[in-house]
Amino acid sequence: MMTFSRTTMKYKILSFAAFFMLISFLAPCLGAAKDYIDIDAPAFQKFPIAVTVFTKGGTDSDKEGLAIWFPDNLSKYLDMTGYFNILPRKAFIDDPARSQGNINFGDWTTIGADYLVKGHFSGQGRDLSVEMRLYDTVRGVLLREKKYSARTNDRKDMVIQFVNEILLVLTGERGVFNTQIAYVHRQGRNSEIRTVTFDGSAQKQVTNYRSLTLAPRWSPDGQRISFTSYRDGNPDFYIASMKGGAGKKVSSYPGLNLSAAWSPDGRKVLLTLSKDGNQEIYAMDSASGYLQRLTYDHAIDVSPVWSPDGKRIAFVSSRSGSPQIYTMDSDGKNVKRLTHEGNYNTSPSWSPKGDKIAYESTVGGVFQIFIISTDGGAAQQVTSQGREHKHPSWSPDGRYLAITVKSGGIDRVAVINANGTNIRVLSEGSNPAWSQYFK
Amino acid sequence: MTSLHYSGGHREQGVRLSRMIILSLVVHVALLSLAVFWPTRTSTPRFTLGPVYSVQLVNLSDTLMSHRQMSDPLRDLSGPSLREQSLVMKKRVTTQTAPPIRKMETKKNLSNPAVENLRKKLGAKPSTANARSESSPAANSADSAEANSQLAEYYTVIWSRIKSQWNLPGGLNPKDNVEAVVQVRIMQNGTITGISFEKKSGLAYFDNSVLRALKKANPLPPLPPWYRENGLDLGIRFLSSDLRR
Numbered sequence: 231m232m233t234f235s236r237t238t239m240k241y242k243i244l245s246f247a248a249f250f251m252l253i254s255f256l257a258p259c260l261g262a263a264k265d266y267i268d269i270d271a272p273a274f275q276k277f278p279i280a281v282t283v284f285t286k287g288g289t290d291s292d293k294e295g296l297a298i299w300f301p302d303n304l305s306k307y308l309d310m311t312g313y314f315n316i317l318p319r320k321a322f323i324d325d326p327a328r329s330q331g332n333i334n335f336g337d338w339t340t341i342g343a344d345y346l347v348k349g350h351f352s353g354q355g356r357d358l359s360v361e362m363r364l365y366d367t368v369r370g371v372l373l374r375e376k377k378y379s380a381r382t383n384d385r386k387d388m389v390i391q392f393v394n395e396i397l398l399v400l401t402g403e404r405g406v407f408n409t410q411i412a413y414v415h416r417q418g419r420n421s422e423i424r425t426v427t428f429d430g431s432a433q434k435q436v437t438n439y440r441s442l443t444l445a446p447r448w449s450p451d452g453q454r455i456s457f458t459s460y461r462d463g464n465p466d467f468y469i470a471s472m473k474g475g476a477g478k479k480v481s482s483y484p485g486l487n488l489s490a491a492w493s494p495d496g497r498k499v500l501l502t503l504s505k506d507g508n509q510e511i512y513a514m515d516s517a518s519g520y521l522q523r524l525t526y527d528h529a530i531d532v533s534p535v536w537s538p539d540g541k542r543i544a545f546v547s548s549r550s551g552s553p554q555i556y557t558m559d560s561d562g563k564n565v566k567r568l569t570h571e572g573n574y575n576t577s578p579s580w581s582p583k584g585d586k587i588a589y590e591s592t593v594g595g596v597f598q599i600f601i602i603s604t605d606g607g608a609a610q611q612v613t614s615q616g617r618e619h620k621h622p623s624w625s626p627d628g629r630y631l632a633i634t635v636k637s638g639g640i641d642r643v644a645v646i647n648a649n650g651t652n653i654r655v656l657s658e659g660s661n662p663a664w665s666q667y668f669k
Numbered sequence: 670m671t672s673l674h675y676s677g678g679h680r681e682q683g684v685r686l687s688r689m690i691i692l693s694l695v696v697h698v699a700l701l702s703l704a705v706f707w708p709t710r711t712s713t714p715r716f717t718l719g720p721v722y723s724v725q726l727v728n729l730s731d732t733l734m735s736h737r738q739m740s741d742p743l744r745d746l747s748g749p750s751l752r753e754q755s756l757v758m759k760k761r762v763t764t765q766t767a768p769p770i771r772k773m774e775t776k777k778n779l780s781n782p783a784v785e786n787l788r789k790k791l792g793a794k795p796s797t798a799n800a801r802s803e804s805s806p807a808a809n810s811a812d813s814a815e816a817n818s819q820l821a822e823y824y825t826v827i828w829s830r831i832k833s834q835w836n837l838p839g840g841l842n843p844k845d846n847v848e849a850v851v852q853v854r855i856m857q858n859g860t861i862t863g864i865s866f867e868k869k870s871g872l873a874y875f876d877n878s879v880l881r882a883l884k885k886a887n888p889l890p891p892l893p894p895w896y897r898e899n900g901l902d903l904g905i906r907f908l909s910s911d912l913r914r
Contacts, residue, residue: 264904266850266904266906267827267905267906268905268906269828269831269835269905269906269908270907270909270910271842271909271910272836272837272882273832273833273835274837274838274839275836275837276839312838312840313838313840313841339885368881369880369881400874400877401838402872402873402874647839647840649839649840651839652840
C-alpha cells in the first residue's frame with residue numbers, strides 16, 4: 231500500500247515536472263511569433279515639393295502678376311533653407327481645368343512631389359487676402375492651411391510666415407528668416423561693421439568710423455553690437471545700439487581690447503585684453519564695466535565664447551605650443567583642452583543646443599570648418615574643396631553656420647547647412663556673427 | 670491471491686511509469702530540437718540585413734540638386750566656380766567601405782541559421798530557391814528552417830524596397846541615433862495594413878518620414894505562395910544612424 235502511494239506521488243511529481251518543462255519549451259514557440267527587420271540610415275534627399283501657380287478671386291486683373299509672384303517667392307525661400315527640392319513647373323502634369331479645384335494626389339506623386347503648396351489670393355486696391363495650403367501628397371492629407379490679410383506691399387511677410395509654417399510642420403522648427411548676421415565689410419584699408427538678413431535682402435551699415443573695425447558680436451536681445459575699432463589709434467572696445475548712434479567706447483586699456491561674446495543673459499561681455507603683458511581673457515559687467523580676469527597664462531588666450539547655459543566658456547589658447555580650443559568654467563576654473571588634432575584650431579562657436587563647438591582648423595595649410603562634440607570625441611570636418619572657410623557662427627536654431635569663404639583673394643560671408651552643404655553667399659565681407667531671433 | 674494481485678498491479682504501474690518517463694523524454698527531446706532548430710519563430714528581435722549594394726547614404730540627384738540651387742551671388746566669383754567646388758559631402762559618406770554588418774550583430778546572427786542562409790545567398794545566388802516551396806511550412810523542423818530561409822529572402826526584398834523609399838534631407842538626419850519601431854501587417858497580396866507605432870522616435874518629422882516610406886513602398890511584393898497564413902505581422906525598426914559604423 232505504502233509503495234503504491236509513493237509511486238503515485240513520484241508519478242505526480244514527474245508529470246508535473248514534465249508539464250512544467252513542456253510549457254517552458256513551448257512558451258517561446260507559442261508566444262508572439264513576430265520578426266523584426268532593421269532599416270538604417272535614410273538616404274539624404276531634400277523634400278520634393280511642388281508649388282503651383284496661385285488662383286485669383288475677385289474681378290480685378292492681376293496687374294502685378296501675383297499668381298506667379300507667390301509661387302516664385304515661396305520657392306525661393308523654401309530653397310534658401312536647404313531642405314527642399316523645388317520641382318519645376320514644367321514637370322507638372324496636373325491639369326487645373328480637369329481637376330476643377332479637386333486635387334488628384336496621384337498627379338503629384340507621379341512627378342515625384344511628396345508635398346504640394348497651393349494658394350489663392352484676392353485683392354482690393356492695396357489690400358490683399360491670401361490663402362495658402364500645404365499638402366502631403368503621399369498620404370493625401372492637408373498638413374497646414376493659413377489665411378493672411380495685409381497690404382500688397384507686405385506680401386513678402388506672408389510668404390516668409392507660410393514658409394515658417396511649412397518648416398514647422400516638416401522639420402519641427404521655424405526658419406531663421408527673422409535673424410541677421412553682423413560682419414566686417416572691408417573698404418580699402420578700412421573696414422566697417424554691417425548687418426545682413428538671412429535671405430540677404432537687406433543690408434545695413436552699423437559703424438562709419440573710417441578706420442579698421444573688427445569682431446562684431448551681438449547682444450542676446452539683438453539691440454546692441456559690440457566690436458573693436460582702431461578709430462582713435464588703439465584697438466579699443468565699443469558697443470553700438472542697433473537703433474542708431476555712433477557707438478560708445480567702453481574699454482580702452484593700453485594694447486588690445488578685443489571684442490568677444492556676450493553672456494546669454496546679456497550681463498557680461500567677454501574681452502581679450504593685453505594690458506597685463508600678453509593676451510588674457512576678462513569678463514566685463516556690461517552695465518558697470520567691472521572687470522574680472524579669467525585666464526592667467528604666459529601663452530595667448532583669445533576668442534572666448536559662452537556656452538548657451540552660461541556655465542562654461544570655450545576659448546583659444548596656445549599654452550600647449552599651438553593654438554587649440556579649451557573650455558573652462560565661467561569663473562576661469564576647471565580648464566580642459568577640447569581639440570587634440572590639428573596644429574592650428576581657432577574661432578570657436580558654441581552651438582545653441584550646447585552639445586557642439588564649431589571652429590576652424592588648417593588642413594593642408596587651408597582653413598576649414600570643423601565641428602566637435604563638447605564632451606570630446608572626434609572632430610568632423612564640414613567644409614573642404616580647397617577654398618578657405620573660416621569664422622563659423624551658429625544660427626540660433628543650430629541648423630546653419632555663417633562662415634567666411636575666401637576665393638580669388640576676396641572674402642565673402644556665406645551661410646551653409648551645419649552638415650556643410652548648400653552654401654549661399656550673402657555679401658562680400660568676413661567675420662560673421664549670427665544674431666538671436668528678433669522679436 | 671489478493672496480495673499477489675496487488676503486487677502484480679504494482680509491477681504493471683511501474684512498467685507504465687517507466688514507459689511514461691521514456692515517452693516524456695522523447696517528447697522533450699523532440700520539443701527541444703524543435704526549439705533549437707526553429708529559432709526564427711521566437712519573439713526575439715532578429716536583424717535582417719539586406720544586400721550591400723542597396724545601401725544608399727547620399728542620393729546623387731540630391732547632391733546635384735544642391736549644386737544647382739546655389740545662390741546667385743556665387744556666379745560673381747572669379748576663378749574656378751565655387752558652385753563646383755563647394756559641394757561638401759558628409760564625411761561619413763567617404764568611409765563607407767566598412768563591412769555592412771555591425772560586429773555586435775554579426776556575433777548575434779552567427780547562431781541564426783536563417784541569417785546565415787541569407788548571407789550565403791548574398792554571396793552566391795541561390796539555385797534551389799523554389800525547390801521546396803510547395804511543402805507545408807510547418808510539416809517538420811527541416812521544412813520550417815527552409816520556410817524561414819525563404820521568409821528571410823522575402824525580408825531582403827521588402828528591406829530594400831522600403832529602404833529605397835526612406836529619405837530625409839541631409840541636414841535633418843539626427844546626429845545621435847534615434848529609432849522608430851513600426852508594426853505592420855503584410856497581407857497575402859503584399860498590401861501593408863495596420864501600420865502602428867510600437868515606439869516613436871520623439872521627432873515628428875522622423876516618424877513622418879517612416880510613414881511616408883511605408884506608404885510609398887506599399888504594396889510590397891506578395892507573400893511567398895507557401896505562406897498559408899492570412900497575413901504576416903512584422904516589426905520594422907527604423908534607425909537614423911548607420912548600423913555598420
